[in-house]
Amino acid sequence: MSERDSMTGGAWGSIAAVDGDDALVRMDEGGCGRCREPGGCGGNNVASLLCATPRTFRVPNPDGRAVGERVRVRVLAGSVSRSALYAYAFPLLALLVGALAGSALAGEAGAIGGAIAGLLVGWLGLRRAQRRHTGDCRFQPSIRS
Structure with a gap:
């Protein structure tokens, strides 16, 4: 293709x-x-x-x-959906994993702390992915005539 x-x-x-x-x-x-x-x-x-x-x-x-x-x-086909998946699914998954791990370790307070820690990990992961893909032409818009 x-x-x-x-x-x-x-x-x-x-x-x-x-x-x-x-x-x-x-x-x-x-x-x-x-x-x-x-x-x-x-x-x-x-x-x-x-x-x-x-x-x-x-x-x-x-x-x-x-x-x-x-x-x-x-933009290349699939790049918008891939970016949306990273932007929404990764932080949500990190939040849930953090909340479950925190809940298993320290009950309700641990779940809250774990959820906050999970969101932080999700945000840091997104920042890292953004830096890694900044120069990648697959994620860049382009002018076509």
Whole structure:
């Protein structure tokens, strides 16, 4: 499967500024761009409730797109769901394991302390994963025409 086949449909935006090899892209809408298509999740509806101002993202600009140009921003298929799994499942699992371990060791107070410790471990794990994947192009948005 080629890289193009493994990309999501993407969302449209405009280049608001160019900063070296990166472009600041102001997105037209929230979500993946499939909100109005059959089978779309409707994330644009949620995004409009949570964020009324246009979203701007720093995206690599290898083709040297100019300010004002409309572009489609895409991410590799599966990267959003993988990131959401890490962001939600890992801390929740760490919280539950910490609470169960604390409860087994020291009852209710141990469960509370273990849950707090589990959340801290979950947060530290997410920070580590974020640092590790910062330069990984599989988790970076890209401009496609």
